[in-house]
Amino acid sequence: MKKTGFSKNRRNILKLGLFTGGAALVGAGISTAFVKGASGNNGGKVKVLTMDGKLVEVDKESIGPNSLQVATNAEARKGIEGKRFVMVIDLSRCDGCGKCTEACQKMHFIPPEREWIKVFKMKDNEATAPYWFPKPCFHCDNPPCTKVCPVDATFKRDDGIVLIDNERCIGCRFCMAACPYSARFFNWGKPQQPAEVEAMPYSPEQSYPAKIGTVEKCDFCPHVVRKGELPACVSGCPMDAIYYGDEYEDAITNHSGVTVSFRKLVDDNAGYVYLEDLGTKPRVFYLPPKNRIYPKPKVKKEDGQDNVG
Amino acid sequence: MKYPIIENDHTEKPETVDIETIKEDLLRPIKKIGPAGKIWIASLILICLIGAYAYYLQLKNGLEVTSMRNYASWGIYISSFVYFVAISLVGALISSILKLLNFEWYRPLARIAETIAVANIICAGLIIVVDMGRPDRVFNLFTHGRVQSPILWDVMVVSSYLITSLLFLYFSLLPSLGMLRDQLKNKPRWQMKMYKFLALGWEGNEKQSARLKKSIRFICILIIPLAISIHTVTAWLFATTLRPGWNSTNFGPYFVAGAFLAGTGAVIIGMFVFQKVYHLQKYITDYHFDNMGKLLVFLGLIYAYFNINEYLIPAYSSRSSEALLLNDMFLGTSSHLFWFTQSIGMILPVILLLFRKMRKPLPMTIIAVFIVIGAWLKRYLIVIPVLLHPYLPIQGVPKSWTSYFPSWIEIAIVLAFISASLLFITIFSRLFPIISIADIIEGKEKKL
Numbered sequence: 001m002k003k004t005g006f007s008k009n010r011r012n013i014l015k016l017g018l019f020t021g022g023a024a025l026v027g028a029g030i031s032t033a034f035v036k037g038a039s040g041n042n043g044g045k046v047k048v049l050t051m052d053g054k055l056v057e058v059d060k061e062s063i064g065p066n067s068l069q070v071a072t073n074a075e076a077r078k079g080i081e082g083k084r085f086v087m088v089i090d091l092s093r094c095d096g097c098g099k100c101t102e103a104c105q106k107m108h109f110i111p112p113e114r115e116w117i118k119v120f121k122m123k124d125n126e127a128t129a130p131y132w133f134p135k136p137c138f139h140c141d142n143p144p145c146t147k148v149c150p151v152d153a154t155f156k157r158d159d160g161i162v163l164i165d166n167e168r169c170i171g172c173r174f175c176m177a178a179c180p181y182s183a184r185f186f187n188w189g190k191p192q193q194p195a196e197v198e199a200m201p202y203s204p205e206q207s208y209p210a211k212i213g214t215v216e217k218c219d220f221c222p223h224v225v226r227k228g229e230l231p232a233c234v235s236g237c238p239m240d241a242i243y244y245g246d247e248y249e250d251a252i253t254n255h256s257g258v259t260v261s262f263r264k265l266v267d268d269n270a271g272y273v274y275l276e277d278l279g280t281k282p283r284v285f286y287l288p289p290k291n292r293i294y295p296k297p298k299v300k301k302e303d304g305q306d307n308v309g
Numbered sequence: 310m311k312y313p314i315i316e317n318d319h320t321e322k323p324e325t326v327d328i329e330t331i332k333e334d335l336l337r338p339i340k341k342i343g344p345a346g347k348i349w350i351a352s353l354i355l356i357c358l359i360g361a362y363a364y365y366l367q368l369k370n371g372l373e374v375t376s377m378r379n380y381a382s383w384g385i386y387i388s389s390f391v392y393f394v395a396i397s398l399v400g401a402l403i404s405s406i407l408k409l410l411n412f413e414w415y416r417p418l419a420r421i422a423e424t425i426a427v428a429n430i431i432c433a434g435l436i437i438v439v440d441m442g443r444p445d446r447v448f449n450l451f452t453h454g455r456v457q458s459p460i461l462w463d464v465m466v467v468s469s470y471l472i473t474s475l476l477f478l479y480f481s482l483l484p485s486l487g488m489l490r491d492q493l494k495n496k497p498r499w500q501m502k503m504y505k506f507l508a509l510g511w512e513g514n515e516k517q518s519a520r521l522k523k524s525i526r527f528i529c530i531l532i533i534p535l536a537i538s539i540h541t542v543t544a545w546l547f548a549t550t551l552r553p554g555w556n557s558t559n560f561g562p563y564f565v566a567g568a569f570l571a572g573t574g575a576v577i578i579g580m581f582v583f584q585k586v587y588h589l590q591k592y593i594t595d596y597h598f599d600n601m602g603k604l605l606v607f608l609g610l611i612y613a614y615f616n617i618n619e620y621l622i623p624a625y626s627s628r629s630s631e632a633l634l635l636n637d638m639f640l641g642t643s644s645h646l647f648w649f650t651q652s653i654g655m656i657l658p659v660i661l662l663l664f665r666k667m668r669k670p671l672p673m674t675i676i677a678v679f680i681v682i683g684a685w686l687k688r689y690l691i692v693i694p695v696l697l698h699p700y701l702p703i704q705g706v707p708k709s710w711t712s713y714f715p716s717w718i719e720i721a722i723v724l725a726f727i728s729a730s731l732l733f734i735t736i737f738s739r740l741f742p743i744i745s746i747a748d749i750i751e752g753k754e755k756k757l
């Protein structure tokens with residue numbers, strides 16, 4: 001690992017307010033919780049989570065722009081210690097507006113046809129109701145994609161996130177063939193991205209700058225999660241349909257900052273995972289589209305093979 | 310000494326021929342290349358150059374120049390890879406099995422088959438690199454290789470098979486090399502030097518012959534599991550995924566059975582061309598064609614058996630994801646291609662070749678050409694429609710993502726690879742006898 005001028009301490013300490021409070025945060029707005037934690041009362045000290053998952057108190061000044069350095073490759077491969085990220089998508093709330101997709105594309109500088117999170121119109125059966133179905137990468141616990149990668153360019157981290165190292169990927173696209181959920185995209189040509197993005201340092205954690213001939217997909221936004229923020233799609237969802245958080249802590253939060261128990265939410269609402277029988281063990285859970293709070297989508301035959309009616 | 314030349318079912322009275330004529334006949338293509346031969350070689354080189362230019366464009370602009378997109382993320386590079394592996398399997402496998410079982414009639418065909426095998430396995434190994442988005446990182450396979458990935462298994466078996474089949478070809482070539490070194494005249498110095506070097510001091514004495522026999526036998530045995538595994542592992546590239554249409558326990562044997570049929574078809578084409586162009590009618594006879602025709606029927610029936618398992622059984626149970634794909638194959642957008650392929654590549658050949666008249670060289674070669682075309686199309690059908698039928702519906706994506714037809718760049722590159730394999734076979738047969746002289750003489754002696 002090459003160190004470039006910054007002390008290890010400064011480099012590795014990133015603000016992570018999101019999950020520091022544990023159960024105490026339940027019910028509080030996450031972003032507020034973070035801001036409060038960051039400014040504190042005494043002004044000079046701030047609580048941060050280090051790369052190796054320890055909660056430490058440091059001088060506020062020590063957190064400067066340097067702390068926004070991207071995670072090193074080794075850090076990005078290991079994951080955020082002591083965490084296990086999950087997502088819950090409440091189908092009864094999703095109205096198909098597509099704001100999650102937009103927010104994601106904006107954050108990762110990807111063109112409009114690359115929908116790392118894509119909202120499908122679904123209708124499973126002639127008799128059942130149509131619904132909207134936002135689908136990111138499921139960060140499967142038994143990921144068929146990482147299994148087949150010949151060079152360990154896509155990997156599963158200890159915190160549950162599946163990432164791609166586009167500085168190692170050889171572009172064989174075996175992972176795309178292996179992913180049953182069509183979650184992966186390929187940079188067929190030169191990526192369309194602003195020049196300043198292209199000049200940025202790369203980390204598998206933020207998935208940009210994109211590189212020609214490599215694979216990309218939803219990354220569960222670990223680079224902003226490290227800073228204590230929610231993934232782009234979660235903060236971008238005006239319907240509060242997407243929750244994100246730590247399974248160990250059993251706390252997940254939505255756009256409005258409502259933090260609830262992951263287990264209870266899934267349990268109370270008969271949560272499920274998509275195509276469970278494939279055995280991929282997704283980390284993205286769905287709540288069924290019961291008591292919808294939005295008008296139903298109109299699903300036509302042309303909308304796709306899985307849709308009837 | 311005179312030898313009977315025509316291998317037949319012993320109803321005709323055998324003609325006889327002496328050793329000198331055999332040598333003369335088999336060395337003729339090496340001594341002189343006619344104008345037609347030169348034009349043939351030049352056109353193959355031209356196609357290769359066009360392919361090289363197409364690849365240059367692909368390197369410059371990325372895989373964007375292909376028609377592959379995020380659903381059809383593999384295209385004809387991968388299906389051609391499977392095709393090359395299929396064709397290459399048979400050469401060595403049939404040779405070694407028939408050699409081990411002492412099938413005498415096969416002697417003049419062995420080297421044709423082995424050359425086809427080597428040419429195609431080289432193409433298979435290279436076209437996979439062409440498919441890669443980052444060929445500049447190919448060495449990551451060695452520095453960061455993960456043995457858990459079927460791609461690594463493929464790298465291992467394909468390279469082992471390449472080395473073994475090269476040795477197989479080379480060992481049986483040694484006596485011929487000795488002969489070329491001693492008997493050829495008026496050839497460029499480099500060529501004579503090459504023969505001398507490659508012949509490894511071959512004199513043909515008893516000790517050398519015994520040692521060679523033993524080595525060939527050893528390689529014959531070694532190459533059988535390798536040949537089966539190259540195609541089985543290639544099938545596993547697909548079968549290890551969870552895609553409906555690929556995730557099939559039938560895939561390994563299904564691929565191997567298909568490869569047997571395709572490769573035998575290729576050997577028949579080779580037999581015909583060499584017989585005609587190099588005037589080898591004395592050595593490759595109707596009797597050989599008849600035998601190969603019977604073999605084709607047998608292999609076609611085995612292949613049909615695996616096809617029934619692969620398509621009709623899932624269609625019977627009709628699990629929804631599987632049914633969508635099969636519906637597309639049987640009745641939908643891929644159905645024309647599917648039925649065309651199944652007919653020309655399997656059903657019609659089996660039926661036609663039941664008739665003795667169809668097992669004559671010309672009609673059978675035409676059938677074999679269709680088998681080989683069918684084999685290529687079949688691999689296209691194995692790879693692409695599956696990718697276009699994912700579990701989740703294809704909605705709201707650019708039009709180009711929803712279907713696949715190869716771009717000119719892909720077509721040019723694949724044609725270049727096919728030309729390269731033909732070029733390899735042509736040049737090989739112009740440098741070395743395509744029928745093993747020593748083998749023929751040995752075979753004749755055994756008969757007397």
Ligand code: SF4
Nearest residue numbers: 137138139140145179
């Ligand atoms: S959804 Fe696809 S890409 Fe994401 S972890 Fe699962 S298999 Fe891999």
Ligand code: SF4
Nearest residue numbers: 149169170172173175
């Ligand atoms: S495309 Fe890249 S990430 Fe995917 S399997 Fe190949 S090397 Fe791994």
